[in-house]
Amino acid sequence: MAKVNIGDKLSLIHELWTPKVIAEMNDYQFKLVKLQGEFVWHNHVDTDEVFIVVKGSMCIEMEHETVTLSEGEMYVVPKGVMHKPYATDECHVMLVEPRGVVNTGEEEGNFTAENDVWV
């Protein structure tokens, strides 16, 4: 495979809330996504989900706490935990999770996106 330049890949993303797969490791995928506004409440019943903020800041609202992440910060949403990501200003995030995870978990709707694979 070729090396991946994270900034270059981000410059190719023109839509919000549409994760693009930029690398694969075993059966896991590294995705980049641009966020702004509020996402839907959802969970992933079979897996933890990693958020790493590359640029900007975002929040992850959960039942008992809300975590605010700035550039250079990461958080692991545990398997099964309901969460709602949101960002006041545009935020760029790397996600890490198993291949096949749907961005909205069980809550399919307008925000449900294909996992476009750019590897």
Place this chain on the structure above:
Amino acid sequence: MAKVNIGDKLSLIHELWTPKVIAEMNDYQFKLVKLQGEFVWHNHVDTDEVFIVVKGSMCIEMEHETVTLSEGEMYVVPKGVMHKPYATDECHVMLVEPRGVVNTGEEEGNFTAENDVWV
């Protein structure tokens, strides 16, 4: 779990080539390591290995190519591929791989480090 500030964790690492586990997702670990100089040739027979450069630059020498990674670039060393990381100047890297992977693969020696878990 608490959020993780990558820069804060790096500031606590005072030795080269000693990965520290800063987050866990399912059975995978996110580690930070500071590199300078040459590592040993080794491979990981059961898993791919992800390198993400957080600061500085490094090279990964393999049999048929050498990849140079700068800040904001990543590379996946495929399972089984012999590789030798090296860096002229100090470089800060995030590694992602399954729990239990040894930094030197099968080549245990002076560089073999415990996976200190800071989660």
